[in-house]
Amino acid sequence: MSEDRVSITPLVDGPLEVSGAVRVNASDGAEIRSADKVYLCRCGASEKKPFCDGSHKKIGFVSDVEA
Numbered sequence: 402m403s404e405d406r407v408s409i410t411p412l413v414d415g416p417l418e419v420s421g422a423v424r425v426n427a428s429d430g431a432e433i434r435s436a437d438k439v440y441l442c443r444c445g446a447s448e449k450k451p452f453c454d455g456s457h458k459k460i461g462f463v464s465d466v467e468a
């Protein structure tokens with residue numbers, strides 16, 4: 402497996418953990434974050450979308466698919 406490969410892991414009852422050389426862009430293509438690991442909201446409650454801000458815990462988010 403290449404170390405350049407990006408890995409996406411759904412955390413149980415939490416965000417998507419994206420590991421690798423990650424660049425997150427806005428809808429206009431502008432870079433908003435570049436990092437080796439980011440956590441993307443999948444509960445819809447984050448006030449810092451597309452990133453997780455921990456709100457999934459407050460709303461009791463339960464993921465449909467086990468990680």
Ligand code: FES
Nearest residue numbers: 442444453456457
């Ligand atoms: S998954 Fe964490 S705030 Fe949505």
